[in-house]
Amino acid sequence: MMINRKQLALFSIIIIAVFLLSSYKLDYYIYQPGDIYSLDEVVDVEDHFDSEGELHLVTVRGGQATPFYYLWAKIRPHYEIYDLEDIRPEGISQEEYIDTQLHFMETSKEAAQVVAYRAADRDIEIEYNGVYVMTVVDGMPAEGQLQSGDRIIEMDGQTVSSSQEIVDMTQSYEAGEEIELTVIRDEEEISVSFALGTFPDEPDRVGMGISLVTDREVSVSPNANFDSGSIGGPSAGLMMALELYDQLTSEDLTKGLKITGTGEIDYEGNVFRIGGIDKKVVAADRKDVDIFFAPNEGGREGSNYEVAKETAEEIGTDMEIVPVDTFDDALNYLKDLKN
Numbered sequence: 001m002m003i004n005r006k007q008l009a010l011f012s013i014i015i016i017a018v019f020l021l022s023s024y025k026l027d028y029y030i031y032q033p034g035d036i037y038s039l040d041e042v043v044d045v046e047d048h049f050d051s052e053g054e055l056h057l058v059t060v061r062g063g064q065a066t067p068f069y070y071l072w073a074k075i076r077p078h079y080e081i082y083d084l085e086d087i088r089p090e091g092i093s094q095e096e097y098i099d100t101q102l103h104f105m106e107t108s109k110e111a112a113q114v115v116a117y118r119a120a121d122r123d124i125e126i127e128y129n130g131v132y133v134m135t136v137v138d139g140m141p142a143e144g145q146l147q148s149g150d151r152i153i154e155m156d157g158q159t160v161s162s163s164q165e166i167v168d169m170t171q172s173y174e175a176g177e178e179i180e181l182t183v184i185r186d187e188e189e190i191s192v193s194f195a196l197g198t199f200p201d202e203p204d205r206v207g208m209g210i211s212l213v214t215d216r217e218v219s220v221s222p223n224a225n226f227d228s229g230s231i232g233g234p235s236a237g238l239m240m241a242l243e244l245y246d247q248l249t250s251e252d253l254t255k256g257l258k259i260t261g262t263g264e265i266d267y268e269g270n271v272f273r274i275g276g277i278d279k280k281v282v283a284a285d286r287k288d289v290d291i292f293f294a295p296n297e298g299g300r301e302g303s304n305y306e307v308a309k310e311t312a313e314e315i316g317t318d319m320e321i322v323p324v325d326t327f328d329d330a331l332n333y334l335k336d337l338k339n
Helices: 007-022 067-075 095-118 163-170 237-248 276-285 304-315 328-334
Strands: 027-040 043-045 054-066 079-081 121-137 149-156 178-185 188-196 197-199 203-209 212-219 224-226 256-260 291-293 320-324
Touching: 027 067, 027 276, 043 237, 054 237, 054 276, 067 079, 067 188, 095 212, 095 237, 095 328, 121 163, 121 178, 121 237, 163 212, 188 320, 237 256, 256 328, 276 291, 291 304, 304 320
Parallel strands: 054 256, 256 291, 291 320
Antiparallel strands: 027 054, 027 079, 043 224, 121 149, 121 212, 149 178, 178 188, 197 203
């Protein structure tokens, strides 16, 4: 069959349109339910104990919108569309954003080790090597004052050894107040002073406009290895701590069940709010999970737990949604389960 010029032109237009609709990047970012990953494939403790059941981490999948993806997200439940600048602030490249998320995962691994090894009464040592600036947000007070790679050693004359110390100290200031930082830059110690400001999208929050990472060396015995691939963010902390503890101790925490959950964890075992919990509940239900741990946030209204519970009721899952404020809450719940 012969194809005339009009048909060829129409066919070419259709191909170009389909390509643009499926590949052209819009200034929107979409989050949707992700998947679950067995933690015994992510975490491996030397000479570990095995369990009958499985502990999992659960993810939210995200990506920049294309026209087709945007329209699909508009009609799908538990898909959420954000302005791109709300996810990746102006001045932060995609590579920097990904690096930041991977650093958050590394921090979660460290915190999970500290919590689990202490709970299991196993050997652990922590050496603090400084606090480093990862990124500086355009238009915020630190722009032009701090640089990526700066090592902060003092804040207003007080020695700092972790990013949390700097965050906690900053919260005691008001917008317009000046701070003085001592930093190491290119192996030279320098002083930097500037006034704090507020964040454009959070006018009540005072800060410098930087992301930080604490350089720590955590030594444990027996040794633990991690293989989390490209999974980023801090929200797997709770579940990794439970998996580490389960491998370190002879008691089987899982009781043959399929267990997941979410929550950032700190070195004291406190569990914190994360984003996209409704999508994580949906992802877990699709894989027939039995138990889902959700940050309780002290029982406040609109907590992760409340949203997770509402989502579970909406989709009609039999999965048990369990509120937790600490690692011990989750650990004790599993210990009390009957075989």
